[in-house]
Amino acid sequence: MNLTKYILYIGISFMILSCEIKQEVLIVDVYETSASGNNLKKLTDFSIEENKDSLLNITLFPQKKRQKITGFGGSFTEASAYLLNNISKKNRDSIIEAYFGETGAKYSLTRTHMNSCDFSLGQYSYAPIAGDKELVNFTIDEDKSDIIPMIKDAMKVSKDGFKILASPWTASPWMKDNNAWVGGKLLQEYYDTWALFFSKYVTAYNKEGIDIWGFTVENEPLGNGNNWESMHFTPDEMTNFVQHHLGPKLRNDYPEIKILGYDQNREHLKEWIDSQFKNEETSKYFDGTAIHWYASTFHYFSDELQYAHQKAPNKYLIQSEACVDAEVPKWKDDAWYWKKEATDWGWDWAPEKDKHMHPKYAPVHRYARDIIGCLNNWVDGWIDWNMVLDTQGGPNWFKNWCVAPIIVDPAKDEVYFTPLYYTLSHFSKFIRPEATIFEVENSDKDIMVTAAENPDGTIAVVVFNETNQSKNIQLLLDNQKVNIKMNGQSIQTIVIPNNEN
Incomplete structure (x- = not known):
């Protein structure tokens, strides 16, 4: 392989890798109400350290549609x-x-x-x-x-x-x-x-x-x-x-x-x-x-x-x-x-x-x-x-x-x-009128989750943590994911924007 082809190969590989990295990050807004004092507060920092042992998984399947709201x-x-x-x-x-x-x-x-x-x-x-x-x-x-x-x-x-x-x-x-x-x-x-x-x-x-x-x-x-x-x-x-x-x-x-x-x-x-x-x-x-x-x-x-x-x-x-x-x-x-x-x-x-x-x-x-x-x-x-x-x-x-x-x-x-x-x-x-509830998999029996896709393409995921312990959530949608910290005794609505808009 000559030098020009090698440089081109490296460049294309880097672009593909960059796209894959971007696709893995799920962009969300998180709103929380909690016993600790949040009242539908938009959280600016909900990140957690990457620790797979403590993560609970919430996997979204918007293609598995249920009732309209x-x-x-x-x-x-x-x-x-x-x-x-x-x-x-x-x-x-x-x-x-x-x-x-x-x-x-x-x-x-x-x-x-x-x-x-x-x-x-x-x-x-x-x-x-x-x-x-x-x-x-x-x-x-x-x-x-x-x-x-x-x-x-x-x-x-x-x-x-x-x-x-x-x-x-x-x-x-x-x-x-x-x-x-x-x-x-x-x-x-x-x-x-x-x-x-x-x-x-x-x-x-x-x-x-x-x-x-x-x-x-x-x-x-x-x-x-x-x-x-x-x-x-x-x-x-x-x-x-x-x-x-x-x-x-x-x-x-x-x-x-x-x-x-x-x-x-x-x-x-x-x-x-x-x-x-x-x-x-x-x-x-x-x-x-x-x-x-x-x-x-x-x-x-x-x-x-x-x-x-x-x-x-x-x-x-x-x-x-x-x-x-x-x-x-x-x-x-x-x-x-x-x-x-x-x-x-x-x-x-x-x-x-x-x-x-x-x-x-x-x-x-x-x-x-x-x-x-x-x-x-x-x-x-x-x-x-x-x-x-x-x-x-x-x-x-x-x-x-x-x-x-x-x-x-x-x-x-x-x-x-x-x-x-x-x-x-x-x-x-x-969750607006005509939104569609869809199936969710939740790995933690101590929390409750529901999710809906709105007519404008946004997705709303509502999570309720009844326990006194904070939870570390890994939210998965297709090949994208985001990690979110959730307080004990709290409700969160996680809003995923429609990336096509």
Whole structure:
């Protein structure tokens, strides 16, 4: 080989080697929330020393696609809207921006209640006149001073917009067999009236400039212990109502509106799925299923979620409500949200056989565990309950206190962003609607991981480290890798840019 060829050979080899080295380095941004004090902080130094013995491997397989994401968010309740009306405009605007703005959580999927619920100031119906079968007197005036202005403010700051899922807690008492707000069933003679109610609600909100994306048929159709607004359905009763009344009515008036069945705890999901999707006739008006998490403080019921997906793989499966319930929130005490001191309704009231499902838990852990567990088991949307509550955990006419990600003290005009707000933001801000969840291999059973590829080609990997020990992660994508140090008791979102942009 002459000298010229040798130099050319060395040059080409060096170029190839340089390209290979560049390909091995995975460029990422890392955001962390931790018990040590980080709140969705972008880390500038997350490097670790190369020590293969201490590395845990997270391997990404974006080509192994799973479900598409509908969205993440919280709920517009009368309680939250009332509180926003009673703080300064500056603080109100900061909360709306924090949830819906580009600098905030960028919520994309929300929920609200039709008629009153426990997180209302009192009990009311949009159809108050008994015997008004044609709903001539239907009105949403109750919402015009609080919920509707809150939604409109959110619409103003949301760049990409958001979907609204509406849920009734009960029909008007006069439509029910017990003529009461709590419990009872919808009378057969009012099935068509109640279906008309949904359509009129869409029309009324449209006149306010607000689009409704979908409905759940009934919040908690199994009941809530006869405590606050409720109305009972069996699985087959709900399927019958949707198949012969609500479905045809909405298909005729608003064919794009989605209908989600069930809307309660996952432990009973299979029997509702079997009824809704029994055959083509029963399933044709159901666009999917809604679920809650209150059956357990730590178990996300993967078998039930897998069953629901397998039975109806092309239907929505949306977590429509979750909160730290039966608790008064801790004010400006971040540490409490990372400690196993919180309880839920089951801590005191669950039957003995179910006590193990309701241990004490750390609120941040419960949110992170459940969202990742859901996403890894085909759930495509996740909605928190109240966006804002006061220092008591209300207002709530039944005094059913709960925790919200943002707590306010109207008397002092103060706002507290709890660690739950940042926990939710790790998902809602970085995993966008129409993102695709894909398969991940994780070598450490002590951490949880989920990952999604967004429509713009960016990849978001969310990692939750529940242990007190820091972890050294080696993230692998194709022939690229990056090593990342992760604090104990922390959540990280690792964002991989689209190199083709």
